[in-house]
Amino acid sequence: MEQPQQSAEQERAAEAAPRAGRPPLRVGMVGYAFMGAAHSQGWRTAGRVFDLPRQPVLAVICGRDATAVQAAADRHGWAAVETDWRALIARDDVDLVDICTPGDSHAEIAVAALAAGKHVLCEKPLANSVQEAEAMTAAAEEAYRRGRLLAMTGFNYRRLPATALARRMIADGRLGTLRHVRATYLQDWLVDPKAPQTWRLRKESAGSGALGDLGAHIVDLAQYLAGEKLTGVSALTETFVRERPLAHGHAAGLSAGPAAGTGAVTVDDAALFTGRFASGALASFEATRYATGHKNALRIEFNGDRGSLAFDLERLNELWFHDAGQPGAEAGFRRILVTEPDHPYLDAWWPPGHGLGYEHSFVHQARDLVHAIAEDRRPEPSFADGLQVQRVLAAVEESAEKNSVYTPIAHPGL
């Protein structure tokens, strides 16, 4: 019993039989670190929980280190490996390229993948500069016109049940006229000055620091949930620790790390900014890696004249809602446990009251993108949405450099 003699083929069939009548969607993923693992879990699970028009297949994974990428393929269940992303996008058996690398390589890979006739999912932030993001957006427009190819930016936090419910409620007018948005994304992994320098702390690889890594998430989420865009910002940024010890060995992902000694931190440790929405609502944002005790505290609140909503990623199955129409003596913020069948995404999951986790945002992202591809609908957030966030981040950096002066956000073509 303990050493069964079935064939390898049988074993493979056991787990991965594609669902009857559903054509596969063959994914090629570039990068295999944190985001690579999360996306793998998303692609693996989406077609097993949701009834998808096409079944995702973990076809090819790509990374520069042959040994490491083979180990990742083995762990996560990818069928083939490549060590050059150009080889990956040249393959016929890949329908979609999923870019999970640091931001400095997004533009080149995405533009080439679209040119090669692949759909593209690109991790956020879309790029390390507005210029790159513009080129990617132009390429996406062209690819859609030419070949109905779709391009999506990976702002996964839009796709938690609680945030999706918030979007639905705001779109339904439950908050009325928006007055305030306040968002923070607090982490603390840089509090210790001995924490090592990595690719995330170098401008050339990461583009920016907390701003692009964390700030991009809350800018996108704030604008998406509000259903409107920021028109200008005023910003303060800071790098508290400007020199850090270099990490040993290879850095994660595509960028190799340096050898020893210390390295300069050339990105922001923290970014604070205020702004105005198109409707006149005021907004405040804070992204930092120095908020001791907070590991991943993405918090966002909306106040409108008909109600308020609040979300905290540390308790991601909850949405807090204040309905200003309640009788005064019974009014209060109510804690909606977003775990019920009539909440977004949840009819496919568990019975009432059984909470999901962080990774499910990637399952839902995969689900929504598969639907978009099968139904030939352009997905949200598009590359244009990613570009617009990039423009907000650029305005933040410009304001911070110019003594916090209020800086309008460019909206060419909008």
Next chain:
Amino acid sequence: MEQPQQSAEQERAAEAAPRAGRPPLRVGMVGYAFMGAAHSQGWRTAGRVFDLPRQPVLAVICGRDATAVQAAADRHGWAAVETDWRALIARDDVDLVDICTPGDSHAEIAVAALAAGKHVLCEKPLANSVQEAEAMTAAAEEAYRRGRLLAMTGFNYRRLPATALARRMIADGRLGTLRHVRATYLQDWLVDPKAPQTWRLRKESAGSGALGDLGAHIVDLAQYLAGEKLTGVSALTETFVRERPLAHGHAAGLSAGPAAGTGAVTVDDAALFTGRFASGALASFEATRYATGHKNALRIEFNGDRGSLAFDLERLNELWFHDAGQPGAEAGFRRILVTEPDHPYLDAWWPPGHGLGYEHSFVHQARDLVHAIAEDRRPEPSFADGLQVQRVLAAVEESAEKNSVYTPIAHPGL
């Protein structure tokens, strides 16, 4: 692009390549409703996140309705189907039988599967009666002696990071001498008297009501975390609504539902009981399906003379700890976000601060059982553990029938 021409074999290989050098563990699952879906997700994921000594394979799924079980196989990715559990346990290509049916069939399937040389994972409660659980436990003992076959009871809530951390802290003596345990498991799906009668509300299929469904979980969790057993209980039970409309069509799982009209509710709607632990600590338990507004509120707290711990399934990534050794002016319950690499199970998941969900308890259950099988260690909770919980439930029922009189819990052979 949109209609790729790869072979089906290639597609299958894409997702399910077994991990190099790891022999498969071929699972045959009986039942495909809620628990079937949760276990499928557990088996599918465990070997992709953890480095397991054997790779789980979703080999065969079994249910009585051929069409429904085929749909479940297709959805969840099982390689083969059977419509008779006897056929399933007769297959050579199944190493482990996972029993996800209602309680009335547990004993027969489990005993037969062990006799057929399969490892067994059986959902809780282990059985609908002490007698059945005793037979199952005897069969498990015999199968282990005879063939090193392992048998595990599916008390999955032991395997959340927060509960596993609680167990570790209590075992490390962080609470000192235990004084109090209080546990509730609150749901509300029967509040509406028009909610239909189902197999869960009939004694012959479910054994008991809230007591076996919810009470079994909190009894097991309380005893496991405390590291000691209950010695007696005093109980009150109640059935608030004694007649309910019959559900239309087939009931979920193996038990077919009746046709129309109303049916008697022959199990408890709610069960309250107090008790004593072997150490003298006092305990209280409440299991109910009438706690309006609570969908799945499993809450448990421990007070010892050195500290206290509290857990709430609605916020399953948190554990609250009061350390009585803190200086008084700074003392307080601290909210441990159990999302860090040095917390149980979490080194294999995401970076700090990224929470898991309900289903991960099944991933961890699969992980732990695979390790136990590969390392020839008897798993916890064993069938004997499941039997002991059954004895507690029986004492609760006996006390409730005897005017709440304090009723010792039988511990033959312990």
Next chain:
Amino acid sequence: MEQPQQSAEQERAAEAAPRAGRPPLRVGMVGYAFMGAAHSQGWRTAGRVFDLPRQPVLAVICGRDATAVQAAADRHGWAAVETDWRALIARDDVDLVDICTPGDSHAEIAVAALAAGKHVLCEKPLANSVQEAEAMTAAAEEAYRRGRLLAMTGFNYRRLPATALARRMIADGRLGTLRHVRATYLQDWLVDPKAPQTWRLRKESAGSGALGDLGAHIVDLAQYLAGEKLTGVSALTETFVRERPLAHGHAAGLSAGPAAGTGAVTVDDAALFTGRFASGALASFEATRYATGHKNALRIEFNGDRGSLAFDLERLNELWFHDAGQPGAEAGFRRILVTEPDHPYLDAWWPPGHGLGYEHSFVHQARDLVHAIAEDRRPEPSFADGLQVQRVLAAVEESAEKNSVYTPIAHPGL
């Protein structure tokens, strides 16, 4: 400037000028420890915040130790002192006797005060035995018939804005048919086995332990808020530490403490009980002084078929409400901040959002009693209410002695 030369008379006038046109209500208080301080604050404040028909006057304070009682009078602002409660009740310038002593003296003082023509407010528990409480209730009935004298039991937790709002909502039918009540009152001041023995740990002075001190509060609150009575209970009690060091010097209040060595603890440390309400709702109660980390955690929750309510004394300005009539996707427990003008008692206090504290329950108790006296309405909770709670406590003790057997609660004359 620093040493003004005004007369003592002027100084007194400055603070205590009775309000124009409102006759005084002259209070004589027996006892000056914790409850004495709290009641002093209540009497001092009630007439300054609320428009009362009579203005409370802190007339006479009584305690056996002449020096200590004079210091208490000086601190709390009582105009006169007595060292014998018999002298206090004999005074013509006292309208109401407020009994803040340990339970063993309640009956004698209360009966005598009523006989002497005084209104009486008596701290809870009403007495140390059902027999004493019956005598007090009979005396109160007689005094009301004879002289319209009022007698009130000091269950102050009825008079927080949040609990008063809960009562109003339940009385308005917001919960529908009641199914569950669960109440705990958790403290931890006995966790340390070296904490001294005091009058509260001796049966002859305190009557019982956690049961009478804490359990009495939650039994009264549960019944008052539910609007119905318990009909029977099943109980477990325990004394974890049976011998404790004696406190040095005098014990607080009227009972002198012993000298040195250790003394037996002759009351319960913890009491757990379940029960049924007249409507069939199930209830659970836990009162303990061994819940490490909990200083004063009185928590109570009600589940009905139309909604649920929850209260926690540690956050006493909040009431949590689940309205089962909410649309499902927006349903949740809502946190009502009970700080608004249309909440009970709050039109006389601060603008919206400014929370009250523990002591305000005594201000409101004083307010309500003054109104009852001025308007010749019998106050709630009456002595009969206090007696009924005493009967519940007696049934708890009886059940605990009789192997937890379910014990009906006597309701003679109800």
Next chain:
Amino acid sequence: MEQPQQSAEQERAAEAAPRAGRPPLRVGMVGYAFMGAAHSQGWRTAGRVFDLPRQPVLAVICGRDATAVQAAADRHGWAAVETDWRALIARDDVDLVDICTPGDSHAEIAVAALAAGKHVLCEKPLANSVQEAEAMTAAAEEAYRRGRLLAMTGFNYRRLPATALARRMIADGRLGTLRHVRATYLQDWLVDPKAPQTWRLRKESAGSGALGDLGAHIVDLAQYLAGEKLTGVSALTETFVRERPLAHGHAAGLSAGPAAGTGAVTVDDAALFTGRFASGALASFEATRYATGHKNALRIEFNGDRGSLAFDLERLNELWFHDAGQPGAEAGFRRILVTEPDHPYLDAWWPPGHGLGYEHSFVHQARDLVHAIAEDRRPEPSFADGLQVQRVLAAVEESAEKNSVYTPIAHPGL
């Protein structure tokens, strides 16, 4: 019994006997609206709970409307009334003038009171302009030099047990190097555009809107708790509703309200600003009256490299503390219930676990000011502290007018 015949003198003596051997401190208060009521409660209670070196006496209350001020005196227990503040400060029987009027009259009254030889307590914000605050500070300096007269600004939120504990912990170095401060003060009473215009919405009476009313509190609290000052700010302000209906009748306090029609709102509805502390820490502030569902949500958090602290006025008996020195697997924000005898102010109040309310900040303010006067120590916050806050507010307004440009805060003489 019901109509006692004691003399009025006896009644007065009953409540207000000054404490033996403690000279009185005779207070004259100007204003009798919200702050007047809160200060009355503070003065009345402080000497009854704390052992003060001088006993506060509610000597004279002053307001322009003779009938209304007499009613206030009667309600709150002030011995005498004046209708002209100049008459009040001319009285020999007043030691301290307590200014509870709108900000436009603070400077004139405070300067005159100091000149007349009175100690002064002045509500916040200290004045409606930096110029006024400078004059007041100069007068305070002169009065101290000349006559040891003390002047205090009424930032009462420094004097809650939780905030005082936070100050103590930060001063003890528990947070290490400060990195972040974030503070919000959220109210919602202007959400309804039909809410009336009052003196608080006119620049000439209130100076500013949410900025001076709410922002002043969080600026003071942030700086006080941090133990350092802001050096510059960047700000956005907004007035969402610029015309409101006029309130009927007289406005509260000294400023009479207009008759009918609508009036312009000439102050900010909301103010957002970021800034830097002297140490380099980043700070963000938000003050608004449009945060639907928030009645009085003053929230402040500090992150340092050794720990973090968080406070929320809606749960004012709690302080949240993260100690970065905890072992990682047990780390978390801990909820300190600030209700214990070794917490600030609490040894004089109740046993463990009995929470205080909003008004106790005024009791503690009175307590601390009486000690300062008796011990000839200059109190904090001084007028100079109030002036410095005024300079921060002025920099906020300047930045908001200058396109949010970062604006240094003037520190002449610091």
